Amino acid sequence: MFYHVKELQFNAKVSKPDPAFATLLLEQFGGANGELAAALRYFGQAFCAKKPHPDKYDLLMDIATEEFSHLEIVGATIQMLLTGINGDLKDAAENAEIMQLLDGKAAKEEMIHKAMVSPQFLIGSGGSPAYTNSVGVPWTAAYINGDAQGDLTSDLRSDIAAETRAKMVYEYLLQFTDDPYVKDTLYFLMTREVAHFQMFEAALDTIKPNFPPGILQADPRYSNLFFNMSSGNDYQGPWNQGNSTRLNEPFQYIDDPVAHVMKTNGLVNQKPKGAEYTPAQVEKMNKKLGKERSTEVNKATAVKNGVIAWNDTDTDLKNDAKGASDKK
DSSP, X not given: OOOOOSSOSSOOXXXXXXHHHHHHHTHHHHSTTSHHHHHXXXXXXXXXXXXXXXXXXXXXXXXXXXXXXXXXXXXXXXXHHTTTHHHXXXXXXXXXXXXXXXXXXXXXXXXXXXXXXXXXXXXXXXXXXXXXXXXXXXXXXXXXXXXXXXXHXXXXXXXXXXXXXXXXXXXXXXXXXXXXXXXXXXXXXXXXXXXXXXXXXXXXXXXXSOSSSSSOOOOTTTTTEEEOOOOXXXXXXXXXXXXXXXXXXXXXEESOHHHHHHHTTTTTTOOOOSOSSOHHXXXXXXXXXXXXXXXXXXXXXXXXXXXXXXXXXXXXXXXXHHHHHHHO
8 A cells, every 4th residue: 555745755956957967867767777667676576575574575665665756756856857848848939948948940950869858858748757768768667577586585686786776877877967956866866775775685684594596505516616718818816716705615716618528528527626515415405495485485375264365464463563562
């Protein structure tokens, strides 16, 4: 259930109209790393978390709703930056502010050609934000459909990456406006990406184990091999020497991959080296973790009186009471 409060989360302002920057800002309205994509990404991920991970469901829904708030801020800022366009198009007044920016046919054509003023604003939406990116490509669910895999260890990692990309877009946008009010808004939105990054990272850390993502463990015969697959300047660092970051296995640097593949019969005869677990132990771990996660999900979605209900009033009330008590 959603409830809309008409005031913006952040009191966005602009100093003056700027159709050129409004066009760039569309990237965060209907672009691949924009606020609409973020809101729908987390909203979709939340459904599989509702029963087995109610705390993560709460987190994802809260952040998804905040992202809708950010979409509202971006849309409002775009609308303010386009002040004059909507009325001028209806009034066809050549001496209005927006028309002064595009004085004369040649100037108008040149500006549109350079994509400094989006044709979408002039002939498509009539001065309102459109669900496109900065070059007019319509928003698509293809931006986010791969981000909800039904496993929170995967989804939360995707979210951390998404917040990183969104933060970078705001960082780049800040370089293209001199409006102090717009800068304040962009800096707020950029900072919230940093905050969300940390929230998702902390949430991931509460799921044990969370590496590798999913259920199945890595095959110890191949989990610490680094293949030198290029010729020229070869570099070594913590990605191919020392111990691996999560499994803590010593990297095996394969300097001549062709010879090694031939020697091991296409890696079929590769033996584990330095890995903590044997293939037999990994198989036991796979079965154990798979059973635990399956039981966790099935137990959370229990059938009561032949009905599966999304809202469990008694349980929700108890959780609400416990949450209120914990906050005190």
